[in-house]
Structure formats: C-alpha cells, structure tokens
Amino acid sequence: MRTLLILVLLFVPFIAQGSFDRNLFYGISNDLEVTKLQEFLTTEGVYDGPVTGNFFSLTLQGVKNFQAREGISPVAGYFGPLTRTRANEILNVDLTASEQQAILETGAVPVVPEREGNINDVFVSVNTQIGLVLRQIELLQAQIEEIKALQNQVAQQTQVIEQIQQNTTPPPTPEPVVEQAPTPIEPIPVVEPVPEPEPIGTPIVFSNIKSLIVSDWFDISWNVDNPSSISLQRIHYSTNKSLYTYATVYLGASSRMGSIRISRLKVDTTYYFRILAIDKDGNEWFSDINSFRTD
Incomplete structure (x- = not known):
C-alpha cells in the first residue's frame, strides 16, 4: 500500500493555479x-449551480453556455482542447491584470504560497483518476458490445x-428438345370393288339355291329360268363377304337345274358364295351372295 501511495505521489499531476490542463x-x-x-463558469456568469466537483447536468449546461457565448462549435458540453484554450486565455488575462495591479500597489508580484498537500487530497486525486479509468473502461466495454451487436x-x-x-x-434453362416429326404413315389404300357393268340382253335369274354342308365340304344346287342361253357357269366362294378375292369353280352349260360339290374347306368357318352365268353374248349374270358355315 505504501508503494502504491509513493507511485501515486510521483505520477499524479498537480494542477497549476490559473490554467486547465486536461479535458x-x-x-x-x-x-x-x-x-x-x-468556479470559473460561475465567475463568467454562465453557471449558477453549486460547486461540488461533480460534472453532471448543471455543469454540462454551463459549459454549453460558455461555448455558445464564445462561438465554439460544436456546442456539446465537452470541456476539450478548444474550450480549455479559450478558458485559459481568459484566466491569463485576468491573472495578468491582477499582477499588474499588485505591482502598482505593492511594487512586487505576489507570490502564491505553496499549497500543503494532505493525504485526503491525495486519496481524492487517486480516486478521481481511478474513476476516470473505470469510466473509460465502461465506455470501451459499451463500444465493444455495440460493435458485437452490429456484427451480429x-x-x-x-x-x-x-x-x-x-x-x-x-x-438453369434446359436445352431445347428438338422433336423430330413423326414419319407419316401412308394409309393403306382401300380397294373398292369395281362395279360390274349391267349386262345387256335377257337376264338369267337364279332361284331355289340350296346348300348341304358336311364337315369340310358342301353341295350347292340351284335353278335357272333360261338355260338355253347359258354358255358357261361358275361358283365364286370366299371367307370374305365382299368376295374381293375368291376361288372359282368352272361349270359347263347346264339344264334348268345345276349343282356342284366343293371340298377341302376349313372347319368351323363361314363361307360366302355366288353363282355366275355367262350367256352366249358374253354377258355375266350373278346370283345374290349366300353363306354357309362348316362344322
């Protein structure tokens, strides 16, 4: 503790009378x-509060009043280098005037007696310095917290x-897919049946057409009304009702009644047939299309 007091006495600056040496x-x-x-602000008429040694709101307002009067900017209440310089100038002027009056009255400059310090003054000064350091630490910690908040x-x-x-x-824009046009499918041509020309001459009429089916063969019989004019007869038969394609059985000229047996047919199949007669003039005469089904 004694060492601390010695260090404090060595390094704590003593304030010279008549000037402000720190902010x-x-x-x-x-x-x-x-x-x-x-005391200085009270003398200058810009402070009417108590003299306590505490820099709070009344002292802050007094410094602002002094700064506003002296044209010091900004008017913030901080007693810094600009404000201290102006205050020291005023103090020096007042001190010079006081010394000149003392010389006129006494013939010598008055000597200010050296102030005897005591341990209470030292402790007050040390406490002040410690308070300032703690205050600076608090301000730094607050700034650090603000910086952390800003970083967050x-x-x-x-x-x-x-x-x-x-x-x-x-x-990303996908690559355009170029669709290839489908290969056109050519329609399968439909073979229309060629209409048979109307024959010229006396028509041959078929009647009483009968069929007998036995397994894979069948017998057909029929009558014609004008057998003397017939030179050739045929049977067209097919599984296709339109008879686009057909098998042909040739028959010779016959009497009024004709018949024929067709074999080697498919079992359980429907067949269609018609009778064709060609007269002596080459005209073709057809019966209606008939059908039967094998067993």
Whole structure:
C-alpha cells in the first residue's frame, strides 16, 4: 500500500493555479479540476449551480453556455482542447491584470504560497483518476458490445441476402428438345370393288339355291329360268363377304337345274358364295351372295 501511495505521489499531476490542463466531461465526480471549472463558469456568469466537483447536468449546461457565448462549435458540453484554450486565455488575462495591479500597489508580484498537500487530497486525486479509468473502461466495454451487436446484425442481414439470392436465382434453362416429326404413315389404300357393268340382253335369274354342308365340304344346287342361253357357269366362294378375292369353280352349260360339290374347306368357318352365268353374248349374270358355315 505504501508503494502504491509513493507511485501515486510521483505520477499524479498537480494542477497549476490559473490554467486547465486536461479535458473534462460528463460523469466525472469528486474532482478538483471540475471544482475549479465550476468556479470559473460561475465567475463568467454562465453557471449558477453549486460547486461540488461533480460534472453532471448543471455543469454540462454551463459549459454549453460558455461555448455558445464564445462561438465554439460544436456546442456539446465537452470541456476539450478548444474550450480549455479559450478558458485559459481568459484566466491569463485576468491573472495578468491582477499582477499588474499588485505591482502598482505593492511594487512586487505576489507570490502564491505553496499549497500543503494532505493525504485526503491525495486519496481524492487517486480516486478521481481511478474513476476516470473505470469510466473509460465502461465506455470501451459499451463500444465493444455495440460493435458485437452490429456484427451480429451484419451477419444476419448477410444470411438473409444469401437466402433471398438462392430463392430468386432462376433455374438453369434446359436445352431445347428438338422433336423430330413423326414419319407419316401412308394409309393403306382401300380397294373398292369395281362395279360390274349391267349386262345387256335377257337376264338369267337364279332361284331355289340350296346348300348341304358336311364337315369340310358342301353341295350347292340351284335353278335357272333360261338355260338355253347359258354358255358357261361358275361358283365364286370366299371367307370374305365382299368376295374381293375368291376361288372359282368352272361349270359347263347346264339344264334348268345345276349343282356342284366343293371340298377341302376349313372347319368351323363361314363361307360366302355366288353363282355366275355367262350367256352366249358374253354377258355375266350373278346370283345374290349366300353363306354357309362348316362344322
């Protein structure tokens, strides 16, 4: 403890009378320099509060009043280099005038007796210095917390921006698919049956057409009304009702009744047939299309 007091006595600056040697600001308490500032502001007529050594709202307003009067900007209440310089100028003027009056009256410059310090003054000064250091530490800690808060805000905003960019980035445009035109399918031509020309001459009429089916063969019989004019007869038969394709059985000229047996047919199949007669003039005469089904 004694070593600490010795160091304090060696390094704590003593305040010279008649000047302000350090900056003063809001929050300082129990400070001799603040006491001297309050006395100075009271003398200058810009402060009417108590002289306490505490730099609080009344002293802050007094410094602002002094700055506004002296044209010091900004008017913020901080007793810094600009304000201290102007205050010291005023003090020096007042001190010079006082010394000149003393010389006129006494013939010598008055000597200010050396102030005897005591242990209470030392402790007050040390406490003031410690308070200033703690205050600076508090301010630094507050600034560090503000910086951390700003860093967190920046990190959150950066994350939000990245998410927005990810959500708004358009997906890659796919390569256009060139569809090949399908190969046109040529329609299968439909073979229309060629209409048979109307024969010229006396028509041959078929009647009483009968068929007998036995397994894979059948017998057909029929009558014609004009057998003397017939030179040739045929039977057309097919599984196709339109008889586009057909098998032919040739028959010679016959009497009024004709018949024929057709064999080697498919079992369980429907067949269609018609009778064709060709007269001596070459005209073709057809019966209606008939059908039968093998067993």
